[in-house]
Amino acid sequence: MSILSLKDMRLDLEQSAAYFESLSQIFDGHATYLKAQSTECGNEDLKLLESHAGNLAKSMTYIKSAALRIAKGAR
Numbered sequence: 001m002s003i004l005s006l007k008d009m010r011l012d013l014e015q016s017a018a019y020f021e022s023l024s025q026i027f028d029g030h031a032t033y034l035k036a037q038s039t040e041c042g043n044e045d046l047k048l049l050e051s052h053a054g055n056l057a058k059s060m061t062y063i064k065s066a067a068l069r070i071a072k073g074a075r
Helices: 006-037 040-074
Strands: none
Touching: 006 040
């Protein structure tokens, strides 16, 4: 069983944060599109997307702070 180094874990977390940031940008773009459509179904989808984007933003914050803590511990 291999053990990941702190550097590898930090890099994995940074890559995950970048992935979540990309997803957040996609959700934001789709939310902008749905706002322009302004249909009842679109409004429900918009609320769902805004919720997902908010949750992704929180996840990115947690992941970035974990990566920073790991980077400090690796020194």
